[in-house]
Amino acid sequence: MTTNKLRAGMIGMGMIFDDTYRPFFERVHADGMFRRDFGLIEVELSGVASRTGARAQKYRQAAGNRIGPFVSFSGTDAAQQLLPHVDVVCVATPDDRHFEAARLALEAGKHVLIEKPSVLTLQELDQLDQLARKQNVLAKVVYHKLADPDHKKLRTHYVDGNLRHVNNGYCTLLEPKSISGSQFAEWIQGRNPGTYVAVHYIKLIDFTFGDRSPHAPREESVTRSLTPTNWRLARITCNGQRGIVGSAAGSTWDSVQLQVVYAYPDGREAAFDIHTSWVTPDNFPGYVDQEVQFRFDNGVWNAHQRKRGVEMTIEGRTPGEFKITPNHHYNGSFIEPWGERTQRGYGVEIIQKFFEEVAYVEFGGPSDQRLQRLSAMRGLTYNDVSADRNTVAIVQAMEALLFRQAAGQPGCVVEVNTPRGGLVLLTPGKSEATVLYAERV
Numbered sequence: 286m287t288t289n290k291l292r293a294g295m296i297g298m299g300m301i302f303d304d305t306y307r308p309f310f311e312r313v314h315a316d317g318m319f320r321r322d323f324g325l326i327e328v329e330l331s332g333v334a335s336r337t338g339a340r341a342q343k344y345r346q347a348a349g350n351r352i353g354p355f356v357s358f359s360g361t362d363a364a365q366q367l368l369p370h371v372d373v374v375c376v377a378t379p380d381d382r383h384f385e386a387a388r389l390a391l392e393a394g395k396h397v398l399i400e401k402p403s404v405l406t407l408q409e410l411d412q413l414d415q416l417a418r419k420q421n422v423l424a425k426v427v428y429h430k431l432a433d434p435d436h437k438k439l440r441t442h443y444v445d446g447n448l449r450h451v452n453n454g455y456c457t458l459l460e461p462k463s464i465s466g467s468q469f470a471e472w473i474q475g476r477n478p479g480t481y482v483a484v485h486y487i488k489l490i491d492f493t494f495g496d497r498s499p500h501a502p503r504e505e506s507v508t509r510s511l512t513p514t515n516w517r518l519a520r521i522t523c524n525g526q527r528g529i530v531g532s533a534a535g536s537t538w539d540s541v542q543l544q545v546v547y548a549y550p551d552g553r554e555a556a557f558d559i560h561t562s563w564v565t566p567d568n569f570p571g572y573v574d575q576e577v578q579f580r581f582d583n584g585v586w587n588a589h590q591r592k593r594g595v596e597m598t599i600e601g602r603t604p605g606e607f608k609i610t611p612n613h614h615y616n617g618s619f620i621e622p623w624g625e626r627t628q629r630g631y632g633v634e635i636i637q638k639f640f641e642e643v644a645y646v647e648f649g650g651p652s653d654q655r656l657q658r659l660s661a662m663r664g665l666t667y668n669d670v671s672a673d674r675n676t677v678a679i680v681q682a683m684e685a686l687l688f689r690q691a692a693g694q695p696g697c698v699v700e701v702n703t704p705r706g707g708l709v710l711l712t713p714g715k716s717e718a719t720v721l722y723a724e725r726v
Contacts, residue, residue: 288317289324289648291640292331294371294395296364296386297378298340300468301400304616305429306375307344308628309636311351320641323648328640332356332370334363368393373643375636376400379472380480384409387424391416396423396643398636402484403673406681407708407722414670421655423646423662424670425639430485431492431667432631432638434614435588439579440493448586451494452553454579456486457560461572465530465539465563477525478561479541479683484676486559486577487545491518491675492667494547494555516555518675518726519548521682521699525690529564536691539564543683572608639668678708678726685710685721701726 293310295302313328330352333341338359345357358366364386368374374390376383376399384404390397391413403426404410417424430436442448460482465473469481495516523543531537540562547555565574571591579586591610603609611617616630642662649658666672682699689697689712696713699721703709708721 288327290327290329291373291643292329292371294331294367294374295333296367296374296376298333298335298344299377301377305632305636306377309633311348314352318637318640318644323644326644326648329353330355332358332367334358334367364389368395371395381405381476387413388416391420391422391424394420394422398425398427398639400427401488402480402677402680403670404677405480405684407674407677407726410670410673410677417670421659423643423659425668426670426673427635428485428488428668429632429635430489432635435593436489436493439586443493448581448584450582451555452580452582453555454490454557454577456557456577457574458482458485459565459574460563461565461567461569463567473530473537475536477538477541477687478563479523479543480680483541483543483559483561484680487679488676490545490557516547516549518678518701519546519554520701521545521679521686523683523686524695525687536688538687541683541687545679568604570604570609572604674726678722681721682708
């Protein structure tokens with residue numbers, strides 16, 4: 286049997302790598318990756334790039350034979366050194382470092398997977414999309430919450446017409462102080478939890494309610510044209526609080542309340558409030574508190590992570606070492622009934638899906654049909670950078686609004702696709718407008 290190979294490179298070796306990429310690479314190292322249309326593929330972690338190399342060395346020693354040999358690069362040019370050794374690059378750095386790493390990888394002709402948010406501005410997104418098209422490679426974004434069983438069922442009901450015409454919604458994700466004060470303390474200055482986690486829900490809303498027709502997953506089933514709701518992104522407002530993880534007069538944010546409004550052709554609007562924070566007490570029972578509610582013409586959908594499964598208390602070990610209300614759907618380690626130890630969940634599955642897309646492009650049929658396969662995979666709107674425009678537009682608007690608030694100008698609003706530009710920031714009491722992005726979003 287002929288076995289093809291994909292050499293993967295990892296830029297960033299922090300918590301996200303350990304939670305999701307590590308178990309994926311260890312599993313495919315042991316078992317390979319198989320699908321009938323592309324056969325057996327060897328996927329190996331061939332190289333990593335990080336700032337110091339310390340975590341890579343620690344992982345190499347801890348993993349033993351669970352992973353193959355890989356090269357490790359560190360320093361300011363680590364990403365550039367990595368590229369000749371790999372075919373696929375995964376970017377899991379802090380969000381304000383995504384663009385440069387992804388740009389370098391795409392320029393080198395590598396397929397790229399970027400942790401959310403893909404980038405922080407539409408100008409950067411345009412560059413990545415253009416590079417991917419020029420180099421004929423995939424550029425994708427990790428939105429693992431789209432693969433949460435509850436969110437998939439929500440979209441299924443909407444696509445099937447059981448839930449009709451979303452009117453408004455509320456989403457919240459609250460994380461403990463240890464996130465901002467410890468795990469991400471190195472890069473948190475000038476950052477905010479909205480950019481870090483609100484993007485999950487921004488994408489969930491835009492994808493779930495903005496696209497009514499699932500794409501065909503394979504080349505042999507030609508990708509169908511979209512049948513969208515025909516709503517359009519209309520405006521963005523937001524407010525934030527400071528004073529716990531940074532100065533009350535600074536630009537480092539404790540919590541953010543974002544509102545995103547979509548407009549329907551008939552004049553109705555749908556408003557979504559997304560609240561995020563990373564200063565919840567570390568001993569909060571749920572550790573991470575996540576909740577969504579969406580209201581439709583004919584129904585209501587509620588989902589709450591802490592109330593959908595297990596509660597557990599172990600003296601002296603919860604909620605620190607173990608979570609009181611764990612989300613085993615996202616990522617969990619298990620002893621299977623047949624004795625095998627595994628780590629699985631939708632946080633890992635979404636990464637495997639990307640590698641299946643790359644394998645399909647490269648090995649899913651004759652080489653002279655590669656561009657057709659590439660086009661089919663690029664048409665998957667759940668993760669392609671070309672479908673990330675509304676999400677990045679909202680992120681760019683949110684950061685600009687928080688910057689204005691920190692400068693003493695709260696209450697601004699960003700309008701979308703007006704005669705003055707694609708993203709236009711308006712300040713109360715002032716007639717002039719600031720164009721954040723001139724082209725149509």
